[in-house]
Amino acid sequence: MESLKNEESRVSHAETDGAVSDVAAPEPDSSGTTQVPWFRWLTIERRILFGFSLVFIGILLICAISYRNTRVLLDNSGRDTRSYELIQVLRDMDVATDEAEKHLRRYLVTGEPIYLGNYREVVKQKTTLVTYVQDLARGSVDQEERAERLNRTMERQLAAQAAAIAKLAEGGIKAVKKTALDGPAKQEIAEIHRIVAAMDQHERETLRLRVRQSAAETRKTIALLAAGALLQLVLLAAVYYLIRHDITQRRRVAAELKRHGALLEAANKELESFSYSVSHDLRAPLRHIDGYAALLRKAMADSMNEKAARYLDTISASAKQMGQLIDDLLVFSRMGRQEMFRTTVDLARLVSTVREDLRLDLHGRTISWTIGALPSVPGDPAMLRQVFMNLIANAVKFTSTRPAAEIAIGVDRRTPTEVVIFVRDNGVGFDMRYASKLFGVFQRLHRADEFEGTGIGLANVRRIVHRHGGRVWAEGAPDQGATFYVALPTEGGVR
Amino acid sequence: MSPAKPILLAEDNPRDAELALAAMEEHHISDKVVVCRDGAEALDYLYCRGAFTSRHRGNPVVVFLDLKMPKVDGLEVLRTMKSDANLRSIPVVMLTSSREERDLRESYALGANAYVVKPVEFGRFVSAVKELSLFWGIINEPPPDPSTSKT
Numbered sequence: 197m198e199s200l201k202n203e204e205s206r207v208s209h210a211e212t213d214g215a216v217s218d219v220a221a222p223e224p225d226s227s228g229t230t231q232v233p234w235f236r237w238l239t240i241e242r243r244i245l246f247g248f249s250l251v252f253i254g255i256l257l258i259c260a261i262s263y264r265n266t267r268v269l270l271d272n273s274g275r276d277t278r279s280y281e282l283i284q285v286l287r288d289m290d291v292a293t294d295e296a297e298k299h300l301r302r303y304l305v306t307g308e309p310i311y312l313g314n315y316r317e318v319v320k321q322k323t324t325l326v327t328y329v330q331d332l333a334r335g336s337v338d339q340e341e342r343a344e345r346l347n348r349t350m351e352r353q354l355a356a357q358a359a360a361i362a363k364l365a366e367g368g369i370k371a372v373k374k375t376a377l378d379g380p381a382k383q384e385i386a387e388i389h390r391i392v393a394a395m396d397q398h399e400r401e402t403l404r405l406r407v408r409q410s411a412a413e414t415r416k417t418i419a420l421l422a423a424g425a426l427l428q429l430v431l432l433a434a435v436y437y438l439i440r441h442d443i444t445q446r447r448r449v450a451a452e453l454k455r456h457g458a459l460l461e462a463a464n465k466e467l468e469s470f471s472y473s474v475s476h477d478l479r480a481p482l483r484h485i486d487g488y489a490a491l492l493r494k495a496m497a498d499s500m501n502e503k504a505a506r507y508l509d510t511i512s513a514s515a516k517q518m519g520q521l522i523d524d525l526l527v528f529s530r531m532g533r534q535e536m537f538r539t540t541v542d543l544a545r546l547v548s549t550v551r552e553d554l555r556l557d558l559h560g561r562t563i564s565w566t567i568g569a570l571p572s573v574p575g576d577p578a579m580l581r582q583v584f585m586n587l588i589a590n591a592v593k594f595t596s597t598r599p600a601a602e603i604a605i606g607v608d609r610r611t612p613t614e615v616v617i618f619v620r621d622n623g624v625g626f627d628m629r630y631a632s633k634l635f636g637v638f639q640r641l642h643r644a645d646e647f648e649g650t651g652i653g654l655a656n657v658r659r660i661v662h663r664h665g666g667r668v669w670a671e672g673a674p675d676q677g678a679t680f681y682v683a684l685p686t687e688g689g690v691r
Numbered sequence: 692m693s694p695a696k697p698i699l700l701a702e703d704n705p706r707d708a709e710l711a712l713a714a715m716e717e718h719h720i721s722d723k724v725v726v727c728r729d730g731a732e733a734l735d736y737l738y739c740r741g742a743f744t745s746r747h748r749g750n751p752v753v754v755f756l757d758l759k760m761p762k763v764d765g766l767e768v769l770r771t772m773k774s775d776a777n778l779r780s781i782p783v784v785m786l787t788s789s790r791e792e793r794d795l796r797e798s799y800a801l802g803a804n805a806y807v808v809k810p811v812e813f814g815r816f817v818s819a820v821k822e823l824s825l826f827w828g829i830i831n832e833p834p835p836d837p838s839t840s841k842t
Contacts, residue, residue, distance in 0.1 A: 487710040490813040519811030
């Protein structure tokens with residue numbers, strides 16, 4: 197008997213252990229990267245999320261750096277284009293002013309208007325070109341100032357040239373002889389050459405600097421990207437390690453559970469064959485004791501005295517009692533391993549049939565029943581019947597000494613996941629100090645001569661309710677009656 | 692009923708056998724009972740071989756079979772009987788201590804005609820054996836013997 201009890205408690209321990217290890221993901225011995233205390237507090241899911249967040253931030257940073265560098269390079273290349281353009285425009289202007297001066301001198305000497313073409317071209321384009329140069333030079337104070345100077349110098353040059361042309365028209369070739377030899381805007385042209393040269397040199401210097409800057413920027417970016425990529429790799433490796441570690445752990449736990457399951461199954465098989473032999477072999481000698489006692493009584497019928505007859509009766513009664521114990525124990529052990537048949541059980545109907553079946557045991561007693569509305573619950577009908585049969589039979593039994601027996605059955609409370617049903621009586625009750633013993637195998641709170649029973653009924657009740665995923669408990673006081681509570685999962689609570 | 696037809700009781704436990712006989716005695720049918728001590732002996736009887744080579748031919752009116760017996764157990768005897776054309780029609784009553792669902796299911800699957808759990812209480816045991824013997828040995832009309840009908 198003792199071994200059976202231990203078996204059960206071991207089984208229930210194994211169940212709770214399994215459930216606990218399933219929930220507790222952060223194992224204290226998960227070494228390596230998990231040395232930081234706060235990191236240990238995180239569940240594995242949060243750790244992985246944390247790791248991936250870092251990787252994500254890293255990728256964003258790399259994107260930002262790449263974007264910035266590309267912007268700088270694009271910017272620089274745009275400025276380079278402008279620089280080259282400026283250099284080109286300056287050269288064109290330089291050549292054009294030179295040509296115009298040269299042709300103008302020829303015009304002053306020959307008076308042929310054909311030589312005025314270049315000058316007129318310069319006059320016509322001067323504003324456009326200068327504006328263009330000013331525009332391209334914008335951004336550098338030196339260049340802007342030079343462009344301004346270029347503008348003024350060119351104005352002076354054109355003014356000088358215009359004056360020479362006017363002088364020719366006024367005083368003929370002789371008047372402009374000297375001017376034609378020197379060139380009407382000799383100083384200005386020289387000045388323009390100087391300015392253009394300076395601007396050209398400045399622009400080339402800027403270009404060179406800018407190329408060097410771009411190269412440096414690019415090198416820096418590449419270094420940053422390389423470092424970032426390395427960091428990403430490290431982070432990803434860490435996350436990979438975390439995940440792999442977790443998977444290994446889980447696999448280990450699963451293997452452990454499987455092993456436990458196999459052990460449990462083997463133990464169950466063993467128990468089954470054990471109870472089979474109990475069923476067969478333990479009952480036979482009892483039958484013989486009772487049988488031979490009866491035969492003896494018959495054989496000695498004439499010469500038996502009263503004392504001897506009482507002894508024989510006691511032998512028979514003891515054999516019968518032990519037979520009952522064995523039968524109850526077998527039912528109990530069968531309850532633990534029997535396959536559960538899951539369906540919906542109408543408790544109202546179940547309770548009414550149980551009451552019907554118990555009517556014979558009442559021996560004409562009157563009991564005032566108060567049956568509340570009872571729900572339907574998922575479960576095994578035969579097993580749940582056993583539960584209510586036991587509870588109601590107990591209530592009937594322990595109120596047998598009451599002149600007005602009262603038994604109430606109903607719903608105590610219900611939550612979305614379970615319903616609590618009570619069976620209350622006004623019988624002899626029990627001392628709450630012994631409440632823990634109530635549901636044990638062969639535990640009795642009353643002497644055999646007070647109330648009969650083998651002490652297995654409530655153990656069966658608890659076992660069945662546990663198998664349904666529910667709970668059972670009792671409240672009571674001596675001579676104040678007892679209330680038994682059965683909490684059963686409802687459809688919403690069954691997993 | 693033919694007086695020659697005995698009841699075969701296969702029971703390894705001599706005390707159980709004695710108690711069963713004591714129960715039958717009250718109806719004076721115990722003298723018709725042949726007791727075999729294990730499954731092998733029961734099969735020997737049924738096939739008229741071994742110690743029973745010279746027995747009177749003909750099948751018993753009913754066989755009371757214990758489940759757990761040495762050498763050949765009750766289920767094995769039942770299987771052998773129900774797969775033999777000559778023995779198939781003999782009524783078989785499983786008389787056992789086991790209330791195991793597995794045993795019940797297997798017995799009926801193999802073709803047992805009844806399954807009786809021996810009660811621990813002697814009074815109930817006596818009445819069970821008595822009723823069984825009465826019904827199967829006297830009230831029930833056994834099938835015609837295939838081996839004798841041929842001759």
